[in-house]
Amino acid sequence: MLNNSHYIDKLRSSGLRPTKQRIKICEILFNTEKTFHFTINDLVKKISKATNDKISLATVYNTVHAFKKKGYLKEIPINSDQSYFDTNTSHHHHFYDESQKDLIDIDDADVEPVKINTRIPGKKIKSVEVLVKVEDAE
Amino acid sequence: MLNNSHYIDKLRSSGLRPTKQRIKICEILFNTEKTFHFTINDLVKKISKATNDKISLATVYNTVHAFKKKGYLKEIPINSDQSYFDTNTSHHHHFYDESQKDLIDIDDADVEPVKINTRIPGKKIKSVEVLVKVEDAE
DNA sequence: TTCTACATTATAATAGTTCTAAACTGTTGA
DNA sequence: TCAACAGTTTAGAACTATTATAATGTAGAA
Secondary structure, eight states: OOOOOOHHHHHHTTOOOOOOOHHHHHHHHHOOOOSOOOOHHHHHHHHHHHHOEEEEEEHHHHHHHHHHHTSSEEEEOSSSSOEESSSSOSSSEEEETTTEEEEEEEEEEGBOOOBBOOOOEEEEEHHHHHHEEEEEOO | OOOHHHHHHHHHHOOOOHHHHHHHHHHHSSSSSSEEOOOOOHHHHHHHHOOOSOOHHHHHHHHHHHHHTTTSSEOOOSSSSSEEEESSSOOOOOEEETTTTTTEEEOOGGGOOBBBOOOOTEEEEEEEEEHHHHHHHO
16 A cells, blocks of 8 residues: 555645545556656556556546646647647657657757747737657658 | 639649539638638538538548648647648647637747757657647736 | 449447436535 | 535446448549
């Protein structure tokens, strides 16, 4: 059994009740050193590997959306049949290998800051995402 | 009646048979001075406004995908419940107003070229897309 | 004109996601 | 401690965008 008090505090402090489902999902998403990308489907598989108490699909969706809203997850804009999420919420961009359907972080040091020299009146910038699509070089 | 020989040539030269459905869709997509963004649903509505001969949904999907493949349309990577396409195939980026679900072109002159100082071995870059999400400034 | 490969069509199927409404649970405060 | 309530979970239905199917139609070549 892991020490979950950290997650309990984290959840409670952001106004989310620390239910056992949410704590379990926190463990799966945030207990690793390395951050990673996942789809809902990936997460469901991880959950069923990690525990015998199954978590309903609706709860997985609810939780992922709640975590996204609280800033614990980021959604990555890709055209795909499913949504990709990232446990790395720090500023960074992505490669997307369409043939392999593989998402790869780009170290922020490897990207010159993107300068947008125009604004939309009455709007403020929420995020700037760069997606670099790659394919096999022949 | 418009002069469609241009579209007929365009279609034929790219190996697509110039059917009346494809020509009609060309008229709707490419007859305007200004380029624009659309979803499949938007396009279906435009078609039903523009003509009495309805075009089946499957054909609309087929045609949009064929046009995309030929480079007449670009798909814009956004997380959304539906895909967005752009009749502007030149290099440029986008603002996305999530509250209004509104996509806005960013003039390429207003964006400093995005420099990616890393590569994935064996892969070549296919596209670099910047998506700037905005929200209402309070 | 006839043939054939390509296109269109209506409809069914699929898949990701959201909704619903009932059961359950964490939290608060008496 | 316990009742009460709001927030949460759940199974399954519903929804929606998209793709597949298979029959019919059509453009283009011979």
